[in-house]
Amino acid sequence: EIVLTQSPDFQSVTPKEKVTITCRASQSIGTSLHWYQQKADQSPKLLIKYASQSISGVPSRFSGGGSGTDFTLTIDTLEAEDVASYYCHQSDSFPYTFGQGTKLGIK
Amino acid sequence: EVQLVESGGGLVQPGGSLRLSCAASGFTFSSYWMSWVRQAPGKGLEWVANINQPGSEKYYVDSVKGRFTISRDNAKNSLHLEMNSLRAEDTAVYYCARGYGGNPLPYYWGQGTRVSVSS
Numbered sequence: 500e501i502v503l504t505q506s507p508d509f510q511s512v513t514p515k516e517k518v519t520i521t522c523r524a525s526q527s528i529g530t531s532l533h534w535y536q537q538k539a540d541q542s543p544k545l546l547i548k549y550a551s552q553s554i555s556g557v558p559s560r561f562s563g564g565g566s567g568t569d570f571t572l573t574i575d576t577l578e579a580e581d582v583a584s585y586y587c588h589q590s591d592s593f594p595y596t597f598g599q600g601t602k603l604g605i606k
Numbered sequence: 607e608v609q610l611v612e613s614g615g616g617l618v619q620p621g622g623s624l625r626l627s628c629a630a631s632g633f634t635f636s637s638y639w640m641s642w643v644r645q646a647p648g649k650g651l652e653w654v655a656n657i658n659q660p661g662s663e664k665y666y667v668d669s670v671k672g673r674f675t676i677s678r679d680n681a682k683n684s685l686h687l688e689m690n691s692l693r694a695e696d697t698a699v700y701y702c703a704r705g706y707g708g709n710p711l712p713y714y715w716g717q718g719t720r721v722s723v724s725s
Contacts, residue, residue: 500668533711543701543712545711548711590709594666594668597651597653
């Protein structure tokens with residue numbers, strides 16, 4: 500099973516700040532890494548697919564990068580509505596797995 | 607508009623069974639991979655199972671193998687999860703999700719149905 504480890508677990512942020520979340524895979528997964536946002540009491544929403552590919556309707560301030568074992572999700576100029584939990588997810592091999600999540604809170 | 611509506615959740619005793627369903631609309635159901643993903647109270651997301659378009663390929667997380675069965679009815683645009691020998695650690699909100707294009711990657715998600723396993 501591929502283990503995904505995110506950092507940090509929690510980050511206190513301020514509006515307009517640039518935020519970077521990292522996800523490390525326990526073995527190389529190419530670019531089969533995706534990012535989800537989950538706001539309180541809502542279903543997850545796909546933000547980025549295949550490490551860096553954008554999703555229609557997702558604001559351009561969200562971007563992804565990386566390959567192999569190390570990946571990043573960057574939020575440029577954070578807005579208050581971005582306060583949420585973020586999860587990475589790998590689809591390289593079964594069983595598919597998620598990272599433990601990173602929760603953003605307003606400072 | 608894509609809609610996924612889960613049902614069938616509830617309170618069940620350890621060792622019991624439940625059958626979850628997901629009613630799909632707004633897209634050609636038979637053209638997409640479908641998945642179940644769960645989230646225990648206050649915890650993160652856990653992929654549970656997925657099934658390919660004709661239902662010939664099924665994959666499960668190890669913790670549910672032999673206890674859960676994913677299935678689909680393309681004629682009725684419905685996805686199911688048969689859950690047997692339920693344990694306290696199966697307590698979670700269960701989400702149904704549709705794939706992205708021809709890919710299993712969960713894209714559209716339902717609102718979830720809550721399963722509680724307790725005596």
